[in-house]
Amino acid sequence: MNVKIEPSTAYGNVLAPPSKSFAHRALICAALADGTSVIKGVSHSQDMLATIDCLKALGAEISHSGEICTVNGIDIENITGATLNCRECGSTLRFLIPLAMLSGKKTAFTGSKTLLSRPLDVYKDLCKQNGIEYIRSDNSITINGKLKSGHYRIQGNISSQFVSGLLFILPLLDDDSVIEILPPLESLPYIDMTINVLKRFGVDTVRENNIINISGGQKYRSADITVEGDYSNAAFFEALNYAGGNVTVSGLDPESLQGDKAYIDYFRQLKEGTPTLDLSHCPDLGPVCMAVAAAQNGAVFTGTKRLKIKESDRCSAIAEELLRFGIKSEIGENSMVIFPSTLKTPKEPLNGHNDHRIVMAMAVLCTVTGGIIEGAEAVNKSFPNFFDELKKLNTEVSVYGMDK
Numbered sequence: 001m002n003v004k005i006e007p008s009t010a011y012g013n014v015l016a017p018p019s020k021s022f023a024h025r026a027l028i029c030a031a032l033a034d035g036t037s038v039i040k041g042v043s044h045s046q047d048m049l050a051t052i053d054c055l056k057a058l059g060a061e062i063s064h065s066g067e068i069c070t071v072n073g074i075d076i077e078n079i080t081g082a083t084l085n086c087r088e089c090g091s092t093l094r095f096l097i098p099l100a101m102l103s104g105k106k107t108a109f110t111g112s113k114t115l116l117s118r119p120l121d122v123y124k125d126l127c128k129q130n131g132i133e134y135i136r137s138d139n140s141i142t143i144n145g146k147l148k149s150g151h152y153r154i155q156g157n158i159s160s161q162f163v164s165g166l167l168f169i170l171p172l173l174d175d176d177s178v179i180e181i182l183p184p185l186e187s188l189p190y191i192d193m194t195i196n197v198l199k200r201f202g203v204d205t206v207r208e209n210n211i212i213n214i215s216g217g218q219k220y221r222s223a224d225i226t227v228e229g230d231y232s233n234a235a236f237f238e239a240l241n242y243a244g245g246n247v248t249v250s251g252l253d254p255e256s257l258q259g260d261k262a263y264i265d266y267f268r269q270l271k272e273g274t275p276t277l278d279l280s281h282c283p284d285l286g287p288v289c290m291a292v293a294a295a296q297n298g299a300v301f302t303g304t305k306r307l308k309i310k311e312s313d314r315c316s317a318i319a320e321e322l323l324r325f326g327i328k329s330e331i332g333e334n335s336m337v338i339f340p341s342t343l344k345t346p347k348e349p350l351n352g353h354n355d356h357r358i359v360m361a362m363a364v365l366c367t368v369t370g371g372i373i374e375g376a377e378a379v380n381k382s383f384p385n386f387f388d389e390l391k392k393l394n395t396e397v398s399v400y401g402m403d404k
Contacts, residue, residue, distance in 0.1 A: 002349070002401035003376040003387060005366035010245030010393040014237045016229030016252050018043055018067065020382055023227045024051050024091045025194055028099075028168055029201040030071035031060035033220035037201075039069040041227030046381045047089040050111075054084040054096055058103075073222065076172065079103035083140075086111040088311065088381060090118055094161035097123050097143060098169040101132060104146030110139065114354070118309055122154055122162040149175035149216050153182055156210065157280070159306070160187035163212070164194040171203045171218040179212040186280040186303070189259030196257055200225060228253045231260040233383050235267075235288045236360045240393065242267055242292045243368045247393055260285050267292055274340060276300040283307055287361035290318045290338055294327045295368060298340035305334040311381070312355040321350050321362055325369060345369040356381040363387070367395055374401075 018041035028051070030037035042048055042064065052062050052069070058079055061072035079102070086092040086109055093109055097120075100107035110116075120141065127134035132145030147169060154162055163179055170177040181191075195205050195212075202221035206213045229251035240247045252261075259282040266285065269275040270292045279286050280303030293299035307314040315336045319329045326344035330337040343365060350366075352359040352375030359378045363386075366373065376399070379386045391397045 001377045001399055003363070003373045004398040004400070005363060005371060005373070006396035007370045008367050008395040010240040010243070010247050010367055010390075010395050012393045013248045013250060014389055014393060015250055016231070016234035016237075017383055018227040019230035019232070019258060020045065020047055021091070021190065021193060021230070021232070021258065022197065023048055024095060025164070025197040026225045026227060027051055027055060027062075027069065027071065028095055029197055029203070029220055030069075030222065030225075031055040031058070031062075031074050032076065032168065032172070033073045033201055033222045035073065035222035037071045037073070037222040038224045039071060039227065040225070041067050042069045043067060043384070045384055046087055047091065050085070050087040050089040050092045051095075054086060054092055057082040057084055058099065073220070076102070079105060081105035081107050083108045083110060086115060088112040088115050090115060090159075091161060093118075094120075094159065095165045095168065097141070098147060098165040100143040101127070101130070101145065101147035102169045102172060106142065106144040109141045109143070113138070114311060116141065119158060122158060126152065147173065149173040149177045151178045151180065153180045156181040156183055156185040160190040163191050167191075167194050167198060167205060167212070167214070170214045171198070171205065171216065173216045175216045177214045177216065179214065181210040181212070183210065184280070185210055187259060187283070189257050189281060193257045228256055228258075231256065231258045231263065232284050233360075233386075235260060235263040235285060236364060236386070237389070237393070238263065238267060239288050239292050239364045240367060242271060243295045243364055245367065245393070263288065270296045270299055274298045274300070276302060279303040279307070283310070284357065286314050287318055287355075287357040288364070290322070290336070291361040291364050293338040294322050294325060295343060295365060298338045301336045301338070302334060304336050310355065310357075311378070312353040312358060314355065314358065317351075317353040317355060317358050318361065321358065324348065324350060325365055343369050346371045349374045352376050352378045354378050356383065360386055363390060
């Protein structure tokens with residue numbers, strides 16, 4: 001779909017959507033637990049549906065009514081092989097590959113071409129160490145074999161999702177395990193979030209700096225959980241305040257472990273000057289922070305290397321679209337500079353790059369200049385009603401071009 005946004009001053013109140021990161025973790029824990037769990041605050045985004053469908057394929061019984069999921073856990077002793085369609089969701093793929101290693105049954109993972117091109121060498125190497133068959137093609141990844149307890153060393157600058165994937169499964173094995181995260185350590189808040197959600201389902205792990213100790217022989221207990229508000233997506237509404245708006249975002253837990261809570265401090269620095277900001281612990285904030293930098297005083301961003309392997313090459317995508325607003329930038333190997341300038345109205349439509357965060361970042365800037373975003377349906381991945389919420393904030397938004 002295409003979206004046209006007129007220059008508008010956004011104002012009003014908005015409730016933060018539920019945290020996708022938290023919900024993925026809660027659903028997986030519920031699926032591994034005995035009994036029935038109720039998870040409140042699960043959106044109908046494509047990413048959440050991917051995790052739900054994959055867990056159902058593995059034997060979980062899940063009903064999804066409104067934003068409430070009722071989950072009856074998998075019979076772990078009798079998991080059968082399956083084909084799991086992860087759509088475009090990196091979290092689903094990386095979180096569930098270890099679950100296939102728990103069952104020891106042949107399991108195939110499918111998904112979009114972009115998803116299947118993402119780095120997975122951590123699991124490839126882990127499979128080799130455990131004698132597990134790992135076959136990767138253009139269309140699928142197949143796992144066949146059983147994971148063993150042990151001491152696992154994982155690079156800390158690739159993705160915390162590999163660590164989280166193992167954290168879901170290692171407590172269920174008979175013996176104790178250790179995960180050693182090799183420096184540099186990045187995205188630690190998301191590892192701590194996983195540890196926190198595990199605890200809510202009765203599973204204990206202990207992280208001391210880069211070492212996580214995991215007792216074997218544990219069992220997940222069913223639980224009723226309310227998903228907290230999402231700092232990642234709330235950041236786009238907060239960004240409207242740095243594009244001339246007056247928006248109040250509610251529903252966020254100030255004690256949250258979400259790494260993207262960093263936007264509060266980062267946006268302040270972007271308003272006060274031309275800061276250097278490190279995105280290594282919160283790479284998903286890249287597009288929105290870069291949009292705010294373009295609307296304010298520019299910035300230098302470091303820790304950007306992992307932005308190249310998201311739904312798009314996000315640094316290149318942002319640079320291309322900012323140029324349409326008259327904003328120049330420069331991309332380094334692990335950095336990006338947004339040069340200070342004045343936003344101009346794009347003379348041609350903007351490209352969504354099939355990336356939800358690029359689309360939402362461009363929407364923020366379009367409230368200043370006006371503009372058309374092509375491929376705006378990418379928001380369905382994480383936030384299907386983003387433009388509906390944007391309309392409620394006194395912005396002039398027209399959706400056309402295909403079914404919404």
